[in-house]
Amino acid sequence: MKGLKFSLVALAMVIPSAFAQSQPPLKVGMMLPYSGTFAALGNAIDNGFQLYVKEQGGKIGGREITYVRVDDESEPSKATDNINKLIKRDNVDVVIGTVHSGVAMAMAKVAKETGTTLIIPNAGADIITGPMCAKNIFRSSFSNSQPGFAMGEVAAKKGYKNAMTITWKYAAGEESVKGFKEGFEKGGGKVTKELTLPFPGVEFQALLTEVAAAKPDVVYSFFAGGGAVKFVKDYAAAGLNKSIPLVGPGFLTDGTLEAQGESAQGMLTALHYGDNLNIKRDNEFRLAYAKQYRLQPDVYAVQGYDAAQMLAVGLKATKGDISKKDDFAKAIRATKFDSPRGSFTMSNANNPIQDFYLRQVVGKENKVIGIASKSLADPARGCTIQ
Numbered sequence: 001m002k003g004l005k006f007s008l009v010a011l012a013m014v015i016p017s018a019f020a021q022s023q024p025p026l027k028v029g030m031m032l033p034y035s036g037t038f039a040a041l042g043n044a045i046d047n048g049f050q051l052y053v054k055e056q057g058g059k060i061g062g063r064e065i066t067y068v069r070v071d072d073e074s075e076p077s078k079a080t081d082n083i084n085k086l087i088k089r090d091n092v093d094v095v096i097g098t099v100h101s102g103v104a105m106a107m108a109k110v111a112k113e114t115g116t117t118l119i120i121p122n123a124g125a126d127i128i129t130g131p132m133c134a135k136n137i138f139r140s141s142f143s144n145s146q147p148g149f150a151m152g153e154v155a156a157k158k159g160y161k162n163a164m165t166i167t168w169k170y171a172a173g174e175e176s177v178k179g180f181k182e183g184f185e186k187g188g189g190k191v192t193k194e195l196t197l198p199f200p201g202v203e204f205q206a207l208l209t210e211v212a213a214a215k216p217d218v219v220y221s222f223f224a225g226g227g228a229v230k231f232v233k234d235y236a237a238a239g240l241n242k243s244i245p246l247v248g249p250g251f252l253t254d255g256t257l258e259a260q261g262e263s264a265q266g267m268l269t270a271l272h273y274g275d276n277l278n279i280k281r282d283n284e285f286r287l288a289y290a291k292q293y294r295l296q297p298d299v300y301a302v303q304g305y306d307a308a309q310m311l312a313v314g315l316k317a318t319k320g321d322i323s324k325k326d327d328f329a330k331a332i333r334a335t336k337f338d339s340p341r342g343s344f345t346m347s348n349a350n351n352p353i354q355d356f357y358l359r360q361v362v363g364k365e366n367k368v369i370g371i372a373s374k375s376l377a378d379p380a381r382g383c384t385i386q
């Protein structure tokens, strides 16, 4: 009798609900940068997302998945039109995107107004899980201040007294620097100068000359993708890496080491992922990803994979019905996600509460050498959903 009960329960778990069976495929709108300085990031997110769906046999919550893709070009001025096209013209059921914080802020505004479910697989704009937070907006990545804060604490503990910062002048760069400053100054350090250039510029020479003249103890920098490759190479070409350590959020060296080569060796960064975690979940993920794409995964691939996991958790709880927004959100909030990065839970603002690792570049790997910040939550200042 007991056996029969168990097998009925098991059967119920594999038989899709009547709702899911009667539904057309779930339309997923992928709004990502497939061109420009963040193109590799967008592609890795897309790959990670697809890998998870493939591992579930192409269906989540009992529903087949189809994709509609738009290249957002990391261009905030086109963002509102792009997401509106996905929602109103293509009638997508859910939007996954994006990388760039400025684009994501415009997307979050539209998602909030239309009630469309939005899962952000990278962009860390603090405001999205702060004053703009909403029940239908989730993030599978981080908030910008998190890795900055973690690296700031480490830099202070290493005894650096003064720091200069260099970044692109837009939300992600500014918030990353703000997080670093908070962690560094709490530990007794002082940020003496904040240098910026417009996104996605790569004319770094004048800024590097300023660094060379000021000789700070350490430089903290936020760049990613193509911009990170160029910055780290220019920093080393100017000979600065010999005398002034360059640190950053892990984006500075994630998915970029092949191209940065010698110039990145020894660098310390903080991030919620690394290349040698050596946990079963990650080992399996890395193997599957490499097999599928003939590429090594990076943090962006993990965030894409976990965005799909998040969608799956919500859809499973609602038996494939994404319009049941309360149940969808409740299930995500109640889940401990088994991620390649290690497990994480979601905060009340729908942002991961996760460990930030301290990593060091050795060869072509970001080797985890410790924990920079344990179970770090997004401060979620101004978020009123509970």
Ligand code: PHB
Residues within 6 Å of the ligand: 099, 100, 101, 102, 122, 123, 124, 125, 144, 172, 223, 224, 225, 251
């Ligand atoms: C962002 O714009 O929020 C952003 C972009 C690239 C990263 C991290 C954050 O690697």
